[in-house]
Amino acid sequence: MKLNATEEVVSNNMFNDPPEGRYVLVDLAVTYAGADEGTPWIDLSPTFVGTDARQYDASSCGASLNNGAMHVPTLEKGGQASYQVCMDVLVGAIEGGL
Template identity: 90%
Template sequence: MNLDATNEVVANNMFNDVPAGRYVLVDLAVTYGGADEGTPWVDLSPTFVGTDARQYDASSCGASLDNGAMKVPTLEKGGQATYQVCMDVPVGAIEGGKIFVQKSFSMNSKARVYWAVK
């Protein structure tokens, strides 16, 4: 995880905008364990929880990334992939924040997996 990825993200593509806050870049490694198939960028929703008690998901970052989520193909059972997502987070809300990943469109907050930001 890169808590200050603004320069990296902006430099990646001439059309990437400067964020309102700061770009946080998160690396994800996934393995599909279902019986059918899964598309990580559709099925999973990584979210940054800032110390301002607000949530910032990957849709807050419209930047193009070299290893962006939409470049990951559909995975069959046991299929693996790595990719990055970014979030545009206010500078004062980053330190002490946390990341969670949950199934997209899920309202079950008990199914979330959290990581502390250090």
């Protein structure tokens, strides 16, 4: 997890806007263990819990990422994928957050 990924996220795409707080970037590696199929960017909701007792998720970040969740295909049982999720977190809520 990168707690200060603002420069990386903004420079990734000329249309990425600066955050209201600071971009936090999380690298995820997933393996689908269900019986049918799963779509990680729909089925999973990674969150950052700030020290302000708020949860921040990917909906707070409209930035385009090279390895973003939308690029992950639907997975069959045993299928694996890696991707990134960014979150726009208030600066004062980052240090000590989870």
